[in-house]
Amino acid sequence: MPAMDDQTVQLVVFTLIFGLVAIMGFAASRWRRPNDIHSLEEWGLGGRAFGNWVTFFLLSGDVYTAYTFVAVPTLVYGIGAAGFFPVPFLVIVYPMLFVVLARFWSVCHVHGFVTPAEFVRARFGSRELGTVIAVLGIVATMPYIALQLIGIEAVFEVMGLPKGWPLTIAFLVLALYTFSSGLRGPALVSIVKDTLVLWSVLCVVLLVSMKPGGWEPVFRLAEAKFTATPRTDDGLLLPAQSELNYVTLALGSAVALFLYPHTLTGVLASRNRGTLRRNLAVLPIYTLTLGVIMLIGFAAIYSGTQPLGGNGNTVVPQWFNENAPAWTAGMVFAAIGVGAMVPAAIMSIAAANLFTRDIYREYFRPQASAKEETYVSKTVSLTVKFGALLVILLLNTQFAIDLQLIGGVVIMQTLPAVALGLYTNWFHRWALGTGIGAGLLVGMVMLYQVPKFGGADGRTVVREHFGGSAWPLDTIGIDSGASVYVGVVALAVNLILTFLLTPVFRNLGILDGRDGTRDNDYVADEGDPTVRRMTEILDGDPVREPVPAPTNYFTPIPRRPSTRR
Template structure:
């Protein structure tokens, strides 16, 4: 296609780097060998990752293909509201430093593998621990699906440039490519577990940093800088261009609550907890976490791609002609960089979906195996590990089928709902790390109230809503639903706990305060 630098050199680089990615994934089984028939060895890397590996792993875990696609495309379509991601990532690592070292310490002492393990002991309440496990697994499914959505955007630009069209066996070329990639991913996840994910995370992150830093420097120099981009926005959008420079007064509350709710949610996801628990000790965990805001700088630069694309007509025409804002980043790379570098940049985003998909599937399978199935049937360590491997594979391909069946718009909306749902585990997990004074059944009732109110409000707002409409209009402005439903959750939990105290309940002493001391 005229205007983008995609040819068979691009394809060769893309395939070559993907092969390197796959080799690293399989090599993980032989790197820092451990007994992979045990769940903590397979699913947590034996809790032996150093600070640098945890930094790479968490960077790959939290900055995903969907992140690289969604934030710039949101800026492209709607402007400055989508910069909420910048304060969100700044705040979330402060929350992580307050919670993850404590969770790591108690998990190491008591052999916990998941947050639901901790919740079960802390509250002495099976329904609550099962609810936390199921919430985490349900929230991960659309999250993995959206990694595939980001990967599809990469393949779309690649195949447009190569002029490849048509279907084979009822599936498009891009769908076959995704199936092959997920077969490779499933194979090395089964054989290597989190070790394979850690090694591929290093590879993925290096490629992403090369891509982001090169494009953010080269494109402004070659295309007149951001002043030219803003002038182009003004010419195209007229008065609407103001939204690309300033937040409107009505959007400020939405911006703040979106950032706050997202920050509170991120380290409740199983993949975030899984990555944190893989650290060798709390010093290494704290060091890696304190350096993760560097990825926030990268995300801020990446968000600016949504502005830069207006300065590059050939890239903008791909997005407009396909009516797909998700093509913003791959189109900008393909239209401005030499063909070999386009292959590097596209494979960086593509494997940027596979690495977190592996970690998310591992986190979800740990929960379903240990805290759902394991609650009702005693499993040997080997059976537990083997079952988790099977469930992680099924989970990946369920997400793949999900994206083939469900339109991308609905997949995005369901992931937004997933974020609202995972927030409802905050009282049990985060507050439970600091106090034993919340009664278990009251906390479970709070979870029910939060889930029910969150789902109701999402359905109430524009039939699932969008990122810009996942709020309720109040006298104080638009407020993110996740924050409102969490407030209802905490209110019900506190009231229920006070009633429990009134009828004679007293806090459990099963976990001693000194067991939370950071080691």
């Protein structure tokens, strides 16, 4: 029997692991199965009952996506230190999450909210504002799903597979098990994903450490390469003109991450505040794995790795292909593939929940049953996944990346209503809407003004508009070579207008909305009689309690009776 070549070994290992993951995804529908999975709370939030271990794997699978593990090392490969921005932004984001998301968990469990848009609608007494938040969430999430496909596509390219049918089969499997199992599917599969990622990190450390000299020549050669290029924005250390963009990009990315609907969906699946906080306190350790994987960018320079066909996203899989045994490379490829399936599934569920609860039920079928809601959400989750697949197959991949740049700016505009709304109801609903509109307008104008640079010196304009998210300050006459992240400027405009216009609208006699929440709702925890309890705990003791009817937050409590007009 002839020996298999490396690509065949890689494909066999990838297929076996992918097959195991598919079986687990379908089996998740029977994993501590509740009495009735035909409700949005069970299908879309896993019964709001995940314990410590499941929550950890779900949140890590949600935050650390395949595109992160593929694109960020590629950025390091191209420009060096500036590509490390995800490390500080993840350091920044977890304290923010620890403080904010426990309040979000409590108020959503008290009232039975499934989406952030439902919370905003109740908090500020405005159906229209809730709809805006839902639409922005869906728009921002769609290109994010498409980006996960780019990671799988790069792996298939390195394994010598064609572009079309393998990617279609992979996402067909994802779509079907998500349809069947809901959030339980990616929650169970994320355990395999994290195991494979940790294995990949160990491989990077061992492969480089076993080379003569270990890591020292890797950094030395990377520094020599960046010094020799005519570019001024690359280097082993951060160039001075890149510092402003680096800081604002890290800060803006941190803000955007916890506002994305898929992050909030993972949060709402936790069984109590303690579970959520423990995991948010531990998850920064996982950032170390991302930091190690980003070093592949430098290792690829040392090894002389070149992207296949000019596709920069193939740098990471190609480095493993050239430097690791075939079976090891196959496992790493599976880690990237599974790492795309988990967040893509959660993202599609989050987008589907937004459509179902905040558009379909609000405007088309107010009396929709729980079973009908779930069926609509399942159908929409299929639609958004296949829409993302068509974007990758029929359009240039750069199109999805450009859309994601816009998506980050879009989702940041929900911060005053969603995040600040967890602490105060002072904002006027019209001021919030005006701020969002102004932030979006400023963001789109600035993105339009950003050119895409290329060439050996990194300063040749290859596209005049929508070329990135770093807005050059020389656009307004500041000749410093520095740039700033568009999302931060757009959010600043949003916040300023929201704060300034709130008293203006009140003085004009325009009525506030009515707040349907109470102060105690934001600190309620498991065991509080106001907290909705599910009928099944997935990794704890089963709970057999009836689920109360959804709170009618359209007969709310006045926010400030003394200010009513």
